[in-house]
Amino acid sequence: MPTPDYWHYPRTALADSVLMAFGSGLSHALTMFAPRRMGKTEFLLKDIAPRAAEQGWRVFYHSFMSDGDEGGEVFRLSLAEFAAGRARTWLKPLTARVSAEVLGVKAELATRDARAPHSLTEVVQALAAGGRCLLLLDEAQILTRQARNEELLGGLRTGLDINKDTLKVLFTGSSREGLRRMFSEARAPFFHFGTNIELPTLERAFCTHLAAAFTRSTGRVLDEAQLWDAFVACGHVPAHLRAVVEAMVLNAGLTLATAVRLTSHHQHDETQYARQLNALPPLDRLVLRAVLTAAPLFAEETRARIGTTLGSAAPSTTLIQSATERLLRDEIITRRERGQYEISDPGFAQWLHALPTASDQAPLE
Ligand SMILES: Nc1ncnc2c1ncn2[C@@H]1O[C@H](COP(=O)(O)OP(=O)(O)OP(=O)(O)O)[C@@H](O)[C@H]1O
Ligand SMILES: [Mg+2]
Numbered sequence: 001m002p003t004p005d006y007w008h009y010p011r012t013a014l015a016d017s018v019l020m021a022f023g024s025g026l027s028h029a030l031t032m033f034a035p036r037r038m039g040k041t042e043f044l045l046k047d048i049a050p051r052a053a054e055q056g057w058r059v060f061y062h063s064f065m066s067d068g069d070e071g072g073e074v075f076r077l078s079l080a081e082f083a084a085g086r087a088r089t090w091l092k093p094l095t096a097r098v099s100a101e102v103l104g105v106k107a108e109l110a111t112r113d114a115r116a117p118h119s120l121t122e123v124v125q126a127l128a129a130g131g132r133c134l135l136l137l138d139e140a141q142i143l144t145r146q147a148r149n150e151e152l153l154g155g156l157r158t159g160l161d162i163n164k165d166t167l168k169v170l171f172t173g174s175s176r177e178g179l180r181r182m183f184s185e186a187r188a189p190f191f192h193f194g195t196n197i198e199l200p201t202l203e204r205a206f207c208t209h210l211a212a213a214f215t216r217s218t219g220r221v222l223d224e225a226q227l228w229d230a231f232v233a234c235g236h237v238p239a240h241l242r243a244v245v246e247a248m249v250l251n252a253g254l255t256l257a258t259a260v261r262l263t264s265h266h267q268h269d270e271t272q273y274a275r276q277l278n279a280l281p282p283l284d285r286l287v288l289r290a291v292l293t294a295a296p297l298f299a300e301e302t303r304a305r306i307g308t309t310l311g312s313a314a315p316s317t318t319l320i321q322s323a324t325e326r327l328l329r330d331e332i333i334t335r336r337e338r339g340q341y342e343i344s345d346p347g348f349a350q351w352l353h354a355l356p357t358a359s360d361q362a363p364l365e
Contacts (some may be wrong), residue, residue: 003232006213007210009202009209009238010047011248012047014043014200015048018030018048019048019195021057022168026337027168027195028160029160029171029195030053030169030196030215031173031194031196032197032199033174033179033196033197033199034172034174035346036344037237037238038201038307040138040172041138044136044170045091048134048136053088053284056186057132057168058130058132058133059089059091059133059136060089060090060134061091061136062079062090062134062137063138063139063142064137064140064142064143065138065142066334071146072149072152076152077153079120079123079124079127080118080313083130084126102301104353106195118157120155120159121155121156121158121159121160122159124158124162124163124167127167128159128163133166133168134168134169135170136169137171140171140173140182141171141173141175141182142178143182144182160262172208173197174345176330177331177333177334178334180335202231204228206241207224207227207228207231208224210227211223211227218252222248222256226256227245230244230256234260235343235346240263241265244259244260244263269347270350273352276332277307280327280332281323283323284326284327286310287306287323287324287327288310288332288343289318289334289352290306291341291343292349292352294340297320297324298317300314303315303316331344
């Protein structure tokens with residue numbers, strides 16, 4: 001039994017309601033969305049998985065985040081190994097050790113026949129034959145980026161469909177657009193798979209919990225009200241607040257305000273953001289800026305302003321449309337329910353907010 005992580009703030013009620021929906025037969029698949037760094041993976045691994053195991057589920061967790069081109073194959077092999085084995089839980093969080101494991105699987109792949117011995121549907125069937133199982137599929141929408149995964153996704157859908165009484169699945173994703181694509185556009189759409197739940201932002205009790213954990217580990221006191229203010233100021237991103245508290249644990253002389261300032265730089269992967277922005281054509285940058293300021297993208301006024309900045313005539317709605325489609329495709333922005341757009345990564349949005357507008361035109365250093 002691993003020692004419980006006392007820094008983790010449990011979301012037990014939410015985990016229980018998800019498990020109740022599965023256990024009672026009400027749902028067989030749920031999709032959970034939340035932006036980057038908001039705690040999806042932590043919720044799956046530290047709340048859902050142990051709770052489900054306690055309740056007698058076999059639990060399989062898989063993240064599609066880092067397996068690159070081989071993502072589909074690594075998933076199929078991992079699931080096959082789990083289905084064939086006796087382990088009751090299979091949790092493969094994203095760590096360096098896992099990358100090594102994945103490489104191992106890849107090496108194994110290279111020595112195998114090019115033809116897969118078992119299709120994913122067969123693997124899923126075998127899994128179902130072993131009894132009730134919960135599949136936690138983290139960032140599964142990544143699979144839709146490559147056409148070659150279409151068959152695999154179709155196989156997954158069919159397998160889950162046939163075995164929906166035994167196999168329950170929780171998909172998570174940080175791209176609304178990617179999830180939408182997965183559930184509606186693939187050749188074998190998952191559309192009737194997706195009752196959506198949003199991972200709620202953490203409440204004040206999270207800060208109370210962190211303050212208590214801080215005292216437990218250092219014997220010092222951390223003002224909970226100030227911590228909450230800092231949490232609100234950093235956009236309710238738990239990863240950021242954890243970094244702040246960690247800095248204060250390690251450095252007794254650090255005030256909360258200083259810790260917030262020092263860590264905010266690390267939270268934003270500045271080099272990557274700059275690279276991402278630099279890679280965009282000028283029009284796309286300006287459309288991105290319009291999304292950032294929630295300006296109506298196709299309105300005459302917005303187009304005129306973009307034209308002025310570009311030193312040209314106002315771009316047509318068709319041109320704006322293409323730029324929007326490119327930004328959507330690359331998951332830089334996502335479509336919200338009512339025709340609104342938002343920047344997918346809240347860290348990127350915050351970083352853009354802090355940029356002088358002139359950098360929309362000139363490349364950044
Ligand atoms: N319930 C929680 N209690 C304490 N800390 C948390 C909690 N949820 C998230 N965190 C902190 O936030 C960090 C980011 O969480 P996590 O990796 O689960 O986010 P995510 O939504 O999966 O992000 P990504 O989209 O990057 O995969 C964690 O490493 C942890 O430090
Ligand atoms: Mg995650």
